């Protein structure tokens with residue numbers, strides 16, 4: 707990995723941290739930056755020093771810069787929600803890795819689809835869904851199974867026809883099950899899913915402008931299938 711890229715990556719991270727993620731249509735505003743836990747920034751810095759992460763994000767950056775910036779923002783917000791939720795350090799570490807790499811499969815999706823301004827057709831929609839499976843394959847060498855599983859699940863907490871793992875459940879079932887002792891609903895997956903949704907909704911994409919926060923709230927309240935207290939925690943940042 708060239709020194710230039712490492713320098714660029716750290717410059718971007720620095721900007722994300724300093725400017726409160728308000729980086730090229732970034733979604734997290736300055737007020738949020740202020741309430742971000744200093745530990746979140748520290749952990750992001752540590753994760754982004756891992757050569758495997760550097761190489762993967764470098765590839766993502768050269769392929770699709772917007773997805774790379776989105777990944778940095780989702781990474782930091784997820785870690786922060788983890789600290790706020792008082793998860794233990796090892797869980798937050800897994801969360802941080804998975805959040806930064808959640809869309810790594812998009813390095814294998816064509817720009818004609820990622821940057822398409824018009825609505826995707828059926829074939830294109832099924833192609834973009836493959837970023838889940840491809841991300842899982844790219845992360846084969848990561849020995850931590852939890853990281854791979856969370857990456858594989860990151861679209862399960864929203865409606866739609868994304869491929870499901872066997873952890874797929876409707877919202878009502880999740881709420882009941884979350885209360886049971888042996889629930890295996892992955893709270894880390896829920897955190898990444900809401901960070902991903904809120905960043906996608908509040909950022910510009912080739913096909914849309916950022917949505918106002920009232921609109922974002924409406925969508926999250928109807929479409930986010932995870933723990934609803936996460937919605938309140940995310941919204942209070944705006």
Ligand SMILES: [Fe+2]
Pocket residue numbers: 808809837860861
């Ligand atoms: Fe995704």
Ligand SMILES: [Fe+2]
Pocket residue numbers: 776780808809902
């Ligand atoms: Fe994403």
